[in-house]
Amino acid sequence: MNGILSWDDLNKFEVEDLDRVHGINNSYANLRLFGHSENDVLVTLYRDRHSWCPYCQKIWLWLEFKKIPYRVQKINMFCYGQKEGWFLEKVRSGKLPAIEFKGKVITESDNIIAFLENEFGALGSFITSSHLIKIRNLEREIFRSWCNWLCRESFNFIDNSFRKKRFKESISKLDEILSSSKSGFVDPSVSNTGNVEPGVGDIIFIPYMERMNASLIYYKGFNLRSNYRHVDNWLTLFEGTSAYRGTQGDFHTHSHDLPPQMGGCYKESNEQQITFSKLIDTGEGLGNYELNQNYDSKYYATIALKRVIKHKENLLKVNPYNKESFDESLRSALSHMITGEVLIPKKLSGISLRYLKNRVSVPRDMPIISARLLRQSLNKIESLSNINEIDNIPFRHRYDQDPRNFISS
Structure with missing residues (x-):
């Protein structure tokens, strides 16, 4: 290979598009149908935008295993962003998860499951059994x-x-x-x-x-x-x-x-x-210990690549370090992930790669294996830098993960 792949070169690597609505469960979907028509949808799930909330995950899983068609509205958690005003009008506490069914809003995960069981039947046992x-x-x-x-x-x-x-x-x-x-x-x-x-x-x-x-x-x-x-x-x-x-x-x-x-x-x-x-x-x-399943590395690497390309402009914009050298450094890491070749950028910004590595979020951004392969390649190129700078992940809040820069992308 002649050098670090360009964005045009990287964009040539193909992976089948995910059917967010009818295909396997995914964090990007705003609508899930399971073979039903959109007119059949009676449930709207309000869950957190980053897929961090454990109680949201509980309702999300119940709907998926039960195969109840539903819409998704994604809401900020207080620890990383400002709660949406329109949601606070529905749920004054701002608590997640919530569902809406025929205009009625239900909160608290166990209450939600009990309500859904009454409408659609149990998944295994009834929660109040x-x-x-x-x-x-x-x-x-x-x-x-x-x-x-x-x-x-x-x-x-x-x-x-x-x-x-x-x-x-x-x-x-x-x-x-x-x-x-x-x-x-x-x-x-x-x-x-x-x-x-x-x-x-x-x-x-x-x-x-x-x-x-x-x-x-x-x-x-x-x-x-x-x-x-x-x-x-x-x-x-x-x-x-x-x-x-x-x-x-x-x-x-x-x-x-x-x-x-x-x-x-x-x-x-x-x-x-x-x-x-x-x-x-x-x-x-x-x-x-993290995921006990066999997988195709090439397939998941390509998914990671496509997810980075989709949000490329915003990733370049929000990274606070060495913006002039981040583009080439990121392409170097992506080239390594796809081809296995280690190609050192002319101006390597290890700290900007570390910043990105520290903020890849699963399943919000991509599946576990995709994130692992991406982080490994970011770390590989980052480790070639002779400047050991520190990027601290906030501990008391995660405002560094404020989604405002990505919602419309």
């Missing part, structure tokens, strides 16, 4: 023990050990329940095609389990999947469904979107924590 009371209480117990370990600063070894022990006791109860499940799910449902899929008892767990898997390995060096094999199998079963993968965030995204949402996350400095967090921050990722 008596046999799910124990499961729902366990979900809250696990959530509390996770928060106590992750989000409260420990002042000594004994205090931290106690918090860790309480979490392990709680998560062991879920692992035990899953160990006796023939399907591998907590509350299996059967789809119209006869496939066994997660039911509502599973869907109430998965958003925060996904975030526990990411945050504990990053901040504590604690590998959830390697310690609890039935939980690992349950996560793998979810990852085998396109409905779930369309909503799934990656370790990098959750490690850095959780602190402003949770009021802080505290690191436990140990050898594994240092190793795991470095692999996540550099973009290398953690392989099957």
Whole structure:
């Protein structure tokens, strides 16, 4: 190859366009039909624009697995942007998620599911079923023990050990329940095609389990999947469904979107924590601990390329570092991702590549594997710079992810 690929050259790499409306689940869709006509749509889902909200993910998954046609309106979270005024007129608190059904607005995720069940039937069990009371209480117990370990600063070894022990006791109860499940799910449902899929008892767990898997390995060096094999199998079963993968965030995204949402996350400095967090921050990722599925690297690299090209102008505009050399540096990274060749720009801006690497968000921008391949190539070219500048990701807020520059693109 003669040199770093031009934008015209990069644009020649083709990938089949995703059918956002009728195809597999995806974060870009504003309408999902599942074979219905648009006239059949009765539900509008109001969810967060960056796909960070776990309670939004719960409703999103319920609608996808149940295959209820719905519209999507994307709303800012307070931690990264200003709440839309028209939404505050509908929901004065601004809380997400919300749904609108025939002019009626419902909030609070469990209330939303109960309402949808009344209109469209259950997914597995009804959320208010008596046999799910124990499961729902366990979900809250696990959530509390996770928060106590992750989000409260420990002042000594004994205090931290106690918090860790309480979490392990709680998560062991879920692992035990899953160990006796023939399907591998907590509350299996059967789809119209006869496939066994997660039911509502599973869907109430998965958003925060996904975030526990990411945050504990990053901040504590604690590998959830390697310690609890039935939980690992349950996560793998979810990852085998396109409905779930369309909503799934990656370790990098959750490690850095959780602190402003949770009021802080505290690191436990140990050898594994240092190793795991470095692999996540550099973009290398953690392989099957993050997504336990086979994949076609070339296909996902091309998706990443197309997503960058789509937003190229805005990416160049909002990057605060070395704008005059960012264009060539970015093309160098994209050329490496597509061809495998390392070509050093004449003026390399490592810090501008790091800024972008730190702000790729999954699933908002692209699927997990696409983001991993993009970050790896950004990191490869960035590492060639002999200027070691620091780009800090905000901890108390994420206004650096304000979507205003991208909404219309």
